[in-house]
Every structure is written in C-alpha cells, then in structure tokens.
Amino acid sequence: MTGPETHERYAELAAGHALAALEPDDEQVFRAHLAGCDHCRRALAEHHETLAHLAYAAEPVDLPDGPLEGIRRGMQDSGRLKPEPTAQAGPAEVPGSAEVVGSAEAAGPADLAQPVDVAAARERRRSGASGPRAWMGIAAAAALVFGLGVWNIGLRHDQSMTEQRAQRVAAAVQSLGTAGAHAVPLRDDKGTQVAIAVVRDGSVSLVVDGLAPNDEAASTYVLWQKGQYGVVRAVGTFDVRGNGVDVVRDMKMTPVAGGMAGLAVTREPGRRAPALPGSVPVADGTMPA
Amino acid sequence: MTLPRSRSGTDDTDSPVSAHGQDRYDGLDDRALVARVTGGDGGALEALYRRYGRPCYGLARRILADEQFAQDVVQEVFLTVWRDASRFDPARGGFSTWLLSMTHHKAVDAVRREESVRRRTTAEALEDRESDGPQVEDEVWSLMRRTRVREALQTLPDAQRQALTLAYFGGHTQREIAGLTDTPLGTVKTRMLAGMRRLRGVLDGISDTTTAHDSPRPNSDETPRTSP
Known part of the structure; x- marks a missing residue:
C-alpha cells in the first residue's frame, strides 16, 4: 500500500x-x-x-549524589572498569557504527524494553554512598568556609595561573578589602579562572584577568547575579581593554528571592545590558556555601 | 543536536576523578568520551554524567514526579551507556539526543509500571508548574534554553501543545490523551504530528549562542478526525 x-x-x-x-x-x-x-x-x-x-523545558532541579554513586557501583560490579588512565587523553577512535538510528532506538529494542530494576538501582546507590569519595565533597565544602585568606593561598597554587599572575590578582583582590567579603572565582568553559568577584554588603567588585578585550563600540561585558530560584538579573556592564589585571569596583546588587546563588559574565552586543542574557556565559561561578 | 556542556554538573558533582582528570576529560567531545566508555574508562562516563546528568534527571523527575524513581531512571540510563556505548551511532544524531531519548523512554516506561507514581493529567500543570521548592543555582544558558523552548511551545496552538506535553511529560499514550481531552484518537494523532512539525520549525531557529528565533510558521491545518 x-x-x-x-x-x-x-x-x-x-x-x-x-x-x-x-x-x-x-x-x-x-x-x-x-x-x-x-x-x-x-x-x-x-x-x-x-x-x-x-x-530542557523542564524546570531545573538539583542533581542529587545518588545516581552517581549508583553508577560507580554499577561500573565496579560490571568487572570491566579499567584503572584511571595515566596518559593524557586524546582523540579516540569512535566505535564502529551499528545499523541504528541516533535516538533511543540506538540503544536497541532490548534495552528500551528492559525496565528499570528499581530495587537493584537503589541497592547500588546505598552500597556506593559511603567511602572516601563521599568525604571529598565535605572537604571541599569545608575549604570554602575558611574565606578569603585560605582562598588567596589556593589562588597561588592554582596551576592554571603563573605565580606572577597569581600575585597580581591576589594583590588586586586584597586592595578591595577582604573584611566580610566572599570571593567567587569565575571560570570559563574550560575551567580556567578568568575573574574573581568579591562580594560584600550588596555590592560586587570584579578582578578581571583572563577575559578577552571587547570592542567598546559594539559590545559590552555584563555581570549577572543568579538567584536561588532561577532568577537572573544584570548587575552592571564593563569593558575589558587589555590583557592586564582590571578591577571593576562596587557594582550594586539588588536582593533576589532566596538569596544569590552565583554570578555569570556574558558578552553582549550593544552597550547596554539586555533584560536577559543573550549569549552563553563566558565565565561563571557559584557562591560559597 | 549537540547540546553544550553543562558546567554546573562539573561544579556540583563529587567526582572521583582528580582535578587534573576532570580537566583531561572536559577537553574531550562527546564522541571521544563515548569511545573511551566503550573501552572501559569510567572517568569518561562520569564526564558524560557531569555534562548531561542534570537535564536527564530534570526530565525524569518531570515525568515521574518522584525523586527516587527519577534517580533510578538516570542511574540505569547511564549504566546502559556503560554496558553498551557502542550502540550510539554519531552518524545518526548527537549523543545528548540519544541519551535524553533513552531517558524519556525509560521514565515513561517506569511511570506506566509504577502505580505509586502520580501521573500528570493536565497540560496546564505540565506547562506552567515551577518546582515546588527552592532550586539550586541556575545556569544562565540553561535558563535561556528553557525560556526559548517554552516560548516555542507557546507558539503552538493549545490543542497541539496539550497533546505533546501530555505525551512527553505526562507519559500518556495517544488513546489516554484522547480520553483525557475528550478528543477522537485520530485527531490526537494528527495534532501530535502537526505539533512536532511546527515545534521543529520554531526550534530550528534556536542555537546555543544566539537569541534569534524563527518566526512561527502559519498555523497548520488541523482537521478533526473521527477515526484513527
């Protein structure tokens, strides 16, 4: 037919x-x-x-630790987990293409027909929830609450920065005054720190060291504050003129519902901050707990 | 479709991979990571989880409305990748498309099997509901994406939007939707296809780095049918 x-x-x-x-x-x-x-x-x-x-239309939710613990347990139980590679990872050969479509069908009807074994899934999470890895997150959180002093030491040991550069950035941060302040490292999509936000009493200053200069006639950088409930609000605009350390002082923030969760920087066309970000952030960071 | 990497996943996931290890994997694209997973590299699977675990969990939780079941689904989706990553064919589509599709299927399967899971039965609840409690910090790009996709959904006629959301987020079959909306089954089928075509047209204008939208296409014909 x-x-x-x-x-x-x-x-x-x-x-x-x-x-x-x-x-x-x-x-x-x-x-x-x-x-x-x-x-x-x-x-x-x-x-x-x-x-x-x-x-992606679904509302954002916090990603709990449970699935990752279960995934780790499942990998261990599979018996095919190899030791962490010692060589630098490089491009790898893509496995041979099966005669499947790029969709759930690619998993094969057998996989899709295989229901989730709820009991087994939860047992994996319970089994994998303990151990030294669980302490890594606690240690990381503990390190944050020591504040700027400890953070400055960490800055000097950040392997993405030269010692000289670290000293310049640290000096700029210290020049802003550290009493009662929180330091929020802002990183690009490769994880490289490109700016430090120093947040204090409703204002934020930026130490920029790593953002590319923008065309001041046609674009501007915008600093955004991110609220706990998904609200994103522009804090202010700034330009980056050269490759040195720039300091943008005392941009005023307005309170957001639930408190501030983090900061992000975008580069926008024009000279004014749009109502909402119009491009992917060039850097972002999360407020310490 | 290749979705951008979710940097939040890197931040809020306690990975066993060292900082150097994360850097190493984060420099690899999805295809390279999948190839490494095929070779038994657990760090590569964790890197994929850091990139896509959050949208997968968000989708599963949206469908299942239950944190534990959503965790079950996400966990098993990634372990399916672990068991047989070679089934992913990059020539046929992006990894994230494959992964989210698998997440959707497993979540829908779970919602149909688990009687304790509350089914979503109204399109309004699906479209407008925000999460019940405080959300964690939002990524700007994901907020933008969500905003754009929701705007794209709003360009659909109500009946098409209702049919798509009841199926995709509610896990309902076409016959169930026909019953819920008091609509002939054939009309539900027509609406779904028309909605998918129209949504694709609108979403084609969405990229991860621009705000440009395609203008909505003219309303497609939707002739009510009385038979499948």
Whole structure:
C-alpha cells in the first residue's frame, strides 16, 4: 500500500513513536515498517532531536549524589572498569557504527524494553554512598568556609595561573578589602579562572584577568547575579581593554528571592545590558556555601 | 543536536576523578568520551554524567514526579551507556539526543509500571508548574534554553501543545490523551504530528549562542478526525 494517505499515516506513527505514545498495535505496525523505510528513520531522528530540545523545558532541579554513586557501583560490579588512565587523553577512535538510528532506538529494542530494576538501582546507590569519595565533597565544602585568606593561598597554587599572575590578582583582590567579603572565582568553559568577584554588603567588585578585550563600540561585558530560584538579573556592564589585571569596583546588587546563588559574565552586543542574557556565559561561578 | 556542556554538573558533582582528570576529560567531545566508555574508562562516563546528568534527571523527575524513581531512571540510563556505548551511532544524531531519548523512554516506561507514581493529567500543570521548592543555582544558558523552548511551545496552538506535553511529560499514550481531552484518537494523532512539525520549525531557529528565533510558521491545518 502506497500513496500520500499511507505516507501521512506513517508520519503520524513516527511522531507518536518518538513520544513513546503509541498503542501496542500501532507500535507493532510502525516497528515493522521502520525497518525498511529510510524516510521514516530520518523523520524519527528529527523528532528525537526536537524532543531533546523539549527536555530542557523542564524546570531545573538539583542533581542529587545518588545516581552517581549508583553508577560507580554499577561500573565496579560490571568487572570491566579499567584503572584511571595515566596518559593524557586524546582523540579516540569512535566505535564502529551499528545499523541504528541516533535516538533511543540506538540503544536497541532490548534495552528500551528492559525496565528499570528499581530495587537493584537503589541497592547500588546505598552500597556506593559511603567511602572516601563521599568525604571529598565535605572537604571541599569545608575549604570554602575558611574565606578569603585560605582562598588567596589556593589562588597561588592554582596551576592554571603563573605565580606572577597569581600575585597580581591576589594583590588586586586584597586592595578591595577582604573584611566580610566572599570571593567567587569565575571560570570559563574550560575551567580556567578568568575573574574573581568579591562580594560584600550588596555590592560586587570584579578582578578581571583572563577575559578577552571587547570592542567598546559594539559590545559590552555584563555581570549577572543568579538567584536561588532561577532568577537572573544584570548587575552592571564593563569593558575589558587589555590583557592586564582590571578591577571593576562596587557594582550594586539588588536582593533576589532566596538569596544569590552565583554570578555569570556574558558578552553582549550593544552597550547596554539586555533584560536577559543573550549569549552563553563566558565565565561563571557559584557562591560559597 | 549537540547540546553544550553543562558546567554546573562539573561544579556540583563529587567526582572521583582528580582535578587534573576532570580537566583531561572536559577537553574531550562527546564522541571521544563515548569511545573511551566503550573501552572501559569510567572517568569518561562520569564526564558524560557531569555534562548531561542534570537535564536527564530534570526530565525524569518531570515525568515521574518522584525523586527516587527519577534517580533510578538516570542511574540505569547511564549504566546502559556503560554496558553498551557502542550502540550510539554519531552518524545518526548527537549523543545528548540519544541519551535524553533513552531517558524519556525509560521514565515513561517506569511511570506506566509504577502505580505509586502520580501521573500528570493536565497540560496546564505540565506547562506552567515551577518546582515546588527552592532550586539550586541556575545556569544562565540553561535558563535561556528553557525560556526559548517554552516560548516555542507557546507558539503552538493549545490543542497541539496539550497533546505533546501530555505525551512527553505526562507519559500518556495517544488513546489516554484522547480520553483525557475528550478528543477522537485520530485527531490526537494528527495534532501530535502537526505539533512536532511546527515545534521543529520554531526550534530550528534556536542555537546555543544566539537569541534569534524563527518566526512561527502559519498555523497548520488541523482537521478533526473521527477515526484513527
């Protein structure tokens, strides 16, 4: 059977299949058809791509530690966990392509049909929740509460910075005064520290060392404060003129519901801060606990 | 689709990999990490988890409305990757698409099997509900993405949006949606397809680094049907 009507019917089944919403009889019909229809395989891949976007419409939630502990336990139990590699990781060969689509189908019907074993999943989390790794997070949190003094020592040992540069940045931070202040390192997407925010009494100063100079005629950097409930609010704008250490002093912040969770910097076209960030942050950081 | 790396995952995940190790993995793209997972490199799987664990968990929790079940799903999704990462074919789509698709399927499967999990039954609740309690710090880029995707959803006619959200976030079948909305099954199918096509058209204008949106396409025809 061919023709536009049939084609549209399978197109509808493809959408329903991508949404995991087909009734069993339709699912069976579509799976049988899919095996021999490149058009529907492409359509299905497009649907999955669209739905991956849709996943981000869900409200953000904190990621608990449980799944990672369970994943670690599962890897250990699998018996194929290799020791951490000692060589620098480089590009690796991509495994051979199986004859599958870039979607859940790629996991294979057997994987998708395999329900989550709730009891086993929770047992893995319980088993993996203890041990030395759990202490790493506690130690990291403890280090934060020592404040700026300890942080400055840490700065000098940051291997992304030269000693000379670390001293310059530390001196600039100290010049702002440290009493009652919190230091928030702002890092780029590679994890390199490119600025330090010194937050105190409703204002924030920035020590910038690592952001690329912007075109002052056509763009500006914007510092954003991020609230605990997802609110993002512009604090102020600034320019970076050269490659030295720049200090931007006393930008006023307004309270956000639930308190401030972190800071981010974007580079925006024009000379004014937009209502919402219009580009991916070039740096961001989280307020210490 | 290749989604940008979630830096928040790096910050808020207690990884066994050393700081140097994280740097090493964070410099690799998804394909390279998947290749390493295939070779038994657990650090590579943790790097993928740091990138995508959060959206996966957000989606699973949205569907399941239960933290423990959502954790079960996310954990098993990543262990599925661990067991057979070679099934991911980069020629057919991005890793994040594959991963989120698998998360969706497993979460929907769980919501249909677990009677204790509350089912979401109204499109309004799906679209407008914010989380019940304080959220952790938000990533600016994820806020932007969420805003844009929600705006894209708003460009859909109500009936199409309702059909998509009840299926995707509610885990309902087409027949269940027909019953919930008092609509013929055939019309539900038509709405889903029309909604998917329209949403794709709008989302095509979304990139991770621009704010440009494609103008919504004209409302597609939606002829009510009375039979499947």
